[in-house]
Structure formats: structure tokens, C-alpha cells
Amino acid sequence: xxxxxxxxxxxxNGSSPGPELRVTEGDLVVVTLHNKDIEDGVTVHWHGxxxxxxxxxxxxxxxxxxxxxxxFTYTFVASAPGTYWYxxxxxxxxxxxxxxxxxxxxxxxxxxxxxxxxxxxxALYQRMDSTVLLNGSAKGxxxxxxxxxxxRLRLTNGDNETMNFSVDGxxxxxxxxxxxxxxxxxxxxxDMIPVGAGQRFDLLIRLPESSxxxxxxxxxxxxxxxxxxxxxxxxxxxxxxxxxxxxGTPLKDDPLRMxxxxxxxxxxxxxxxxxxxxxxxxxxxxPPITAKEGERLLISIANxxxxxxxxxxxGHTFRVLSKNGIPLKGSPVFLDTLLTKKDEIYxxxxxxxxxxxxxxxxxxxxxASMGMSMxxxxxxxxxxxRVGTKSGNLPDL
Numbered sequence: 001x002x003x004x005x006x007x008x009x010x011x012x013n014g015s016s017p018g019p020e021l022r023v024t025e026g027d028l029v030v031v032t033l034h035n036k037d038i039e040d041g042v043t044v045h046w047h048g049x050x051x052x053x054x055x056x057x058x059x060x061x062x063x064x065x066x067x068x069x070x071x072f073t074y075t076f077v078a079s080a081p082g083t084y085w086y087x088x089x090x091x092x093x094x095x096x097x098x099x100x101x102x103x104x105x106x107x108x109x110x111x112x113x114x115x116x117x118x119x120x121x122x123a124l125y126q127r128m129d130s131t132v133l134l135n136g137s138a139k140g141x142x143x144x145x146x147x148x149x150x151x152r153l154r155l156t157n158g159d160n161e162t163m164n165f166s167v168d169g170x171x172x173x174x175x176x177x178x179x180x181x182x183x184x185x186x187x188x189x190x191d192m193i194p195v196g197a198g199q200r201f202d203l204l205i206r207l208p209e210s211s212x213x214x215x216x217x218x219x220x221x222x223x224x225x226x227x228x229x230x231x232x233x234x235x236x237x238x239x240x241x242x243x244x245x246x247x248g249t250p251l252k253d254d255p256l257r258m259x260x261x262x263x264x265x266x267x268x269x270x271x272x273x274x275x276x277x278x279x280x281x282x283x284x285x286x287p288p289i290t291a292k293e294g295e296r297l298l299i300s301i302a303n304x305x306x307x308x309x310x311x312x313x314x315g316h317t318f319r320v321l322s323k324n325g326i327p328l329k330g331s332p333v334f335l336d337t338l339l340t341k342k343d344e345i346y347x348x349x350x351x352x353x354x355x356x357x358x359x360x361x362x363x364x365x366x367x368a369s370m371g372m373s374m375x376x377x378x379x380x381x382x383x384x385x386r387v388g389t390k391s392g393n394l395p396d397l
Contacts (some may be wrong), residue, residue, distance in 0.1 A: 003138035007129040010038060015100030017124050017136050017158070018086070018315040021361060025081045025109040032073045033066055041065025042100060044074060045089035047198060048179050048336045049104070050315055053356025053381075058314070059090040060385050060393025061357050061375075067392075080317075081108040081201040082179020083154040085124065085358050086219065091397040093160075093365035099128060101158050106179070115175075118150040118204065119143065122355040123216075123225055126146065126158040134223040145228045147209045157195045160364040161219060162308045162339060164241075165193040167205065169233035174242065175196035176202035180317065183331035184249040196310035196339030198342040198363030229351065245323055248331025256319065256332070256349065261298035265289060269340065269362065271306035275371045276362065280369025283396075289360070289376045292354040299348050303340035312337040313376065314358040318348040337363055352376075357383055368396045 001007060012018025023029055035042050043065055045057035055076045059065040066072045075353065086102035092332055103124050121143050126133050134141055145151060157163050157374070171189040175182060178200055185204075195201050205213055207228035214232060215225040226232075270277050278286050299318070303309050313336060320333040338346060361373035373396050387393050 001127070001131065001133070001138050003131070005129070005131065009128060010095060011099055012102055015136060016101070016128070017126060018102030020101070020102060020122055021104040023078045023104070023108060025078060025108050028075065029078050030073060030075050032071055034071045035068050037068050039068060041067050041090050042088050042095065043072070043090045044086050044226065046074070046076070046084065046086050047312070048082070048084040048200070049076065049078070049106070050080070050317060050354055051342045053315060053354070053358065056314055056356070056358070058093055058359055059088050059395045060387030060391060061359065061383055061395065062385070064385055064391070065090040065393050074309070078106040080179065081106045081204055082176060083156060084179055084200050085156050085158060087158070089395050091368040091394050094397060096126065096158065096365060098127070101126060103156060105154065115152060115204070118152040120152050120154070120255070121147060122154045122156070124156045124158055125163060125220060127160070127337065132159065132220040132223060134220065134225070138222070140222070140224040140226060142226045142339055145207045147207055149207050151205045151207065151227050152202060153205060153215060154200065155195055156200045157197055160197050160366055162197065162310070163195050163217045163219050165217050166236050166239060167213065167215050168236050169211050170205055172205045174201055174348045175204045176246065177244070177333060178335045180334040180376050182248045182333070185200060185247065185331065188242065190236045192239045193241045194339060195243045196308060196337060196363070198310050198312050198337040198341060201271045201292045226300065243322070244328070244330065244333050245326060246329040247249065250330060251332060254332065261295060261296045261349065263299060264300070266300045266302070267388065268302045268304050269306070269309045269311065269372060270304035276306060276367045278372055278374050283373060286374040290379060291376060292379050293352055293355050295352040297350045297352065300345060300351055301338060301340060301348060302345040303342055307367070308339060308364065309340055310337050310339045310363040311360070312363040313350070313360045315354045315356055316350060318350040321347040321349055342358060352378065357381055357382060359395065
């Protein structure tokens, strides 16, 4: 690493993070994974991209782990623009931390006028051997720019812990969460932005006249993101936490108002001794959610304790309806990873529109490896693959 430390890293194309993949909305994406020497096998999961189930990269569910000397080709259409990332889902808690991750950005085919001229910057955070890295570096990131120019900063949390970001030197907007645009986002000034493990937040910042803008996280103090030129601004202390409950504005003709769920489901995230649980059970003991194609599900997700639980659902985007019984009053919020804190309860709305067998788990991958992992299965769909030590497919280890 560029701080003088040496670590045993696993890489894509010789680097960690792997190459940033930039594609355009509607592109057919073809990626061939060659395993040179990862003894336990490897896969690639496209986090947040609603790929066909066969391309989801889950060892033992959608494919066998790719063994040394073997290869697997992933093919999917980049149907939705946004900020996403990829990582191995074979022994994910180990392999992602070892370095098998990277960013994938789907650019819109027709970018909106205010954003088409913005400087586009990706900032992927990961933790390797207890050191937090930014775009693979143990140093900060400097982005030059002139006063009046705009920067679109794509923050991706590839660590297992929540990262709280501050923005000093200029007001800003949160324009997208998990790759999905927010409607008419307002200006924020001094707010702290909590980004859960696996989540992505896009910030839009207009560079000021007299100073730089500095974006930093307490968990990555030595990794400031410096935007623009001039002097460093004073640090913001104790800003209020950003909340999407009343951020932005609602849609005038919101189709959700006309839709009713077909079924209600409750998921309670907790722990029992050293086991992380969903509804008091872990791993294969957790009954899967079984859905019919087209079914509309209202899912209650409650964090009963044991830390932050960023709940990630593969293959789908869900809409957040309420937090602690309070309906969202601002922009619609569509996510694939929902950060939940102790005693919080969320209601989310999910349309079962992507048939397959899908993982749903805490994206603190250590928690997933301790049992907080289950399945969303569609009726009539099976797999020839198997999870377990005999098959060598261990997606959550």
C-alpha cells in the first residue's frame, strides 16, 4: 500500500479495487472472470444491478465458484443508470476484505443538462488489514476544479461498518441513493451523511469562490476528498444526521398511491449469543420468502439489536415507505441496501418482478457469515447448484 505497509491482497486485473467499469445505459455488458490462483474459488456479484438470476454470481445458488484455471462469463444489460459496485460472493466476508471488489458506473444515455457538465468522481472505500483505503490508496483524493463548477461525487461504502460523511466548504445535494435519483433534492449545509455497508450516495457540490470543499469520514480521517482550490475550510462539528424521511419533494402523480400489497412479511434482525438472526433463526433455518411473479410484498424490517444492519436484497429494487411508523414525506426512495440501526423499523414495498433464487442478507458481511442471510425464492424455480463444504460453494463464509 502507499502508506508503506505490505498486505496479502487478492486482486482483479492486478489491483484492488479492480478496474472501474463504466458503461452506458442499455449496453450489453460481457465480463469474463478468469481465476488464476484463488484456491477456494471466486465469483463476481453485481451489487445493486438487477441482472438475470443466472448472472448474479452467488456460489452454490446461481453458479459453482470458479476454480483456479477456470473461467465464467457474465452477460447482462445495464438497464438502469446509477452507481453500483461488484465483489466476490464466494466466501464474501473474506474475499471482499482481501480486495476482490470494484466499482461499476452505468451512465445515462441522455444525461440531464445540469449534470452533463459536472465533473464525475468515484470514491470507493474498503478496509484491508484494518486500514481503510480510498480508491485503493491510504492517502486522500484531490480533485481540481474552478469556482462555479459542479462535482458529482459517487460515495461507495465497500467496508462492513457505517461511514458518516461531512461536507465542509459548500452546501450540497444528495441526488441519488443506491443508484436511484431523488426527486427535487434540496440544498444541505453541515448535515452528516450516513452511508451503510454496501450503500452508495451521489452528492452534487458546486465549488465555491474562496476555498476548497472537503469531504471526510470519521472512520477514514486520513482520507479527505479535496475538491477545487484555495484554502481548506473550517471543519463542521456535530451536524445533524441526514434523513430521507422528508428530503426532496413527492411526485405529483405517484403510482404507488393506487397499489395495494398482496401480502405482508415481517423480518426481525437480531442476535442470539454469537449468532446473527432473522426472526430468531440463522442461515438455512430461516424460512425463505416464497413469491409469485408479479406479487406485491409489503415487508417490515426491524432491527432488534446487535449493531447496524444494512439489509441487502439481490436482484430487486424496493421502495421505502416509512421509518418508525412515519411515512416518507419527500422524494420517493428506492434502494437495494437499507441501513437499519437499533430499534428502527422500516416498511418497504417490493414488486416480485425478477424471477429467480435471490439472497437477502446483512451487508456487514461478517454478520452475514454469522447467520443473517436468507433467500427470496420464486415459485417453481430450482437450482442444480449446492451450498456447502462438499460442493465448495460458500457464499457467506
